[in-house]
Amino acid sequence: MSAPLLSVRDLSVHFGANAAVDKVSFDLTAGETLALVGESGSGKSITALSLLGLQPPTASVTGQVHFDGTELVGADAATLRAIRGNQVGMIFQEPMSSLNPVHTIGKQIGEVLSVHQGLRRTAARARTLELLDAVGIPDPLRRIDDYPHQLSGGQRQRAMIAMALANDPKLLIADEPTTALDVTVQAQVLDLLKSLQQAHGMALLFITHDLSIVRHIADRVCVMTNGQMVETGPTEAIFAAPSHHYTRQLLAAAPAGDPAPFPIETSNVVSTQDLKVWFPIRRGLLRRTVGHIRAVDGVDLGIRKGETLGVVGESGSGKSSLGYALLRLIPSTGRIVLLGNEVQSRSWNALRPLRKHMQIVFQDPFGSLSPRMSVGEIVGEGLKVHMPGLSAQERDGKVAAALKEVGLDIATAARYPHEFSGGQRQRIAIARALVLEPDFLVLDEPTSALDVSIQSQIIDLLRDIQQRRQLSYLFISHDLRVVKALAHRLIVMRNGQVVEQGEAAAIFADPQQAYTRQLLAAAFDLAAPSNVTDDRLPPPHTTE
Known part of the structure; x- marks a missing residue:
């Protein structure tokens, strides 16, 4: 040798x-x-x-x-x-x-x-x-x-x-x-x-x-x-x-089980009509707009109380842009309604009271956690902004409860993000989102940094929280095995558009579109990548 x-x-x-x-x-x-x-x-x-x-x-x-x-x-x-x-x-x-x-x-x-x-x-x-x-x-x-x-x-x-x-x-x-x-x-x-x-x-x-x-x-x-x-x-x-x-x-270990049951007759917590996110393409010395990248191109959706809507598709398909647009984190056009309130027409200050009702867990936990703040300060920051009437003791109690809920020791509140593994940082991000007890939560690849056994624990945790609080999720993921365990309904995105949508169980059992079948084949048979036919992603949908 x-x-x-x-x-x-x-x-x-x-x-x-x-x-x-x-x-x-x-x-x-x-x-x-x-x-x-x-x-x-x-x-x-x-x-x-x-x-x-x-x-x-x-x-x-x-x-x-x-x-x-x-x-x-x-x-x-x-x-x-x-x-x-x-x-x-x-x-x-x-x-x-x-x-x-x-x-x-x-x-x-x-x-x-x-x-x-x-x-x-x-x-x-x-x-x-x-x-x-x-x-x-x-x-x-x-x-x-x-x-x-x-x-x-x-x-x-x-x-x-x-x-x-x-x-x-x-x-x-x-x-x-x-x-x-x-x-x-x-x-x-x-x-x-x-x-x-x-x-x-x-x-x-x-x-x-x-x-x-x-x-x-x-x-x-x-x-x-x-x-x-x-x-x-x-x-x-x-x-x-x-x-x-x-x-x-x-x-x-592997994510398993079925989505948490919810009353189907409930009304929408969030809905959209003709939602669009177009990023300008600028060229030349004066950086004039010569076209647009259509990250989200006319999406209609509704998410009921206690329901999980899964959003799947390849990287660059518009999944994260859709989630950010729903929370008004990026500019968009079209109608967005949250808890009966029109979101698009509100100014930034007028939107602030609604912020505690809608939270997000970002894809990259380390990039979204301040390295200068302790875990307790990170999780409790939203409480200072949205619940200023709480005493320091009450705030610490809520932080401790949130950390315990996501499986972290209360003693970790004094430590800093760099002292944790990638999976532990993601749980900190989830605790930060849950501490305000929101009605709607955007989960942008929340399990992508977690090992398989912890994925199962987080999925079980999210199901349990959803059932107890009747919380609504927009669950964005490229891992269809995880989506299958959590989502009630599913939309499949490609180039900013929805190519297939419906009940998750029906789509997993009998996908109607070739693109959906390709995703499912790759997700559940990664050991045989020769089944994957696309050698490159198609270019983003643009208008010029």
Whole structure:
């Protein structure tokens, strides 16, 4: 056997007296894919970060990390700079917090090429266009000058993948690289990573909580829990006969059950008529509007009290824009009615009293949580604004109840977002939304950052809260397995338009549109991505 490209021995990461990673050892050879799997907080991501010296400054690292003959633990800054982004690329878990909001994606990818390869502006731009096309960004020539906030969550993740692959690294560390992607694009990205491995002999350290992806891409699997590696071996052997009870528990976990029952005769909590969100396309020196991207193009919907309306579709289909428009977070046209109140005609100040009745859980929990505020301050901020009459003791009581409701210890109120795993941060975001006891909640990919067992717990939690409070949900997701467990009705979106809608159970049993059938096939048979027929997303619906 050839010598390993990456050799890790007794790697430990401590935060004070707490061991986040405890004596982890593994090898990775060129061209091989090793998957690190486990629940949120198991130590997967901090293991990956510590390989390149990217752990938080409060962490202490011991052990050995040999990469291609170079010891990385304790290496000086110059040695690490020569390896990071050049010989080792990394795809981070949360693209919105990893991309610079004041620079275009083209400039950010071009900077990597300039620093490591010395490419000039024209050559760097040409290579950036190739990379954006390779990772499935639609119409790269138009999107290269977009800023991160102008891309969907999945498109931002693909831009991060393009940046990590820019210098053809020997090793790619992928920390949940498909978390924000819809199922069809997941399959495309996995095929892309596999083809790059074959072309360049690149090793891949793949970190994920999605075991269906692991089975598709990994040669070997390492299972982690509580910072320790409890089982390792070839992928097929682990799936066929797991020896550790924790591995068996992971394999058995999956969102299940039926949506919470609700009285069908109830009236609509929120409804729309001909809702449109068109983003202007500006060109030329004077930035004149020459057309529009139709993110949402004439959508009619109604959500009854206690009902969940699921919204599915590929990245860029308009799902998140629809949710933001319902809450008046982005400009739109058409009619929006919330609890009998016309929303569109209200000024910003006049809309404020309605804000506590409509809340949102954003897709990227880290990007939506202030790093300067404690968890208690984050969850309690809305109470200060919308319930100013509460005493400090009453407010703390409501914060504690909200944290307990989403499965977090009350003691976490004094900690800060960076001290939590991705899944724990998402639960903080859910607590912040629920603390005001809203009537309508937009859930924008609320389980995308969670491992499968926690997904099931969150779905059960959302069902229980909905049944007790008769809360209405707009549930946006690319994971149709999760949607099936929660949604009463379903709308399928593509290019800003609704291509199919109806009772969720009926659509899952007998989809009428070819596009819906394609999504369902990809969602429930990811292990066979050859069934996915679309090689690229269609361009966004525009008018010029």
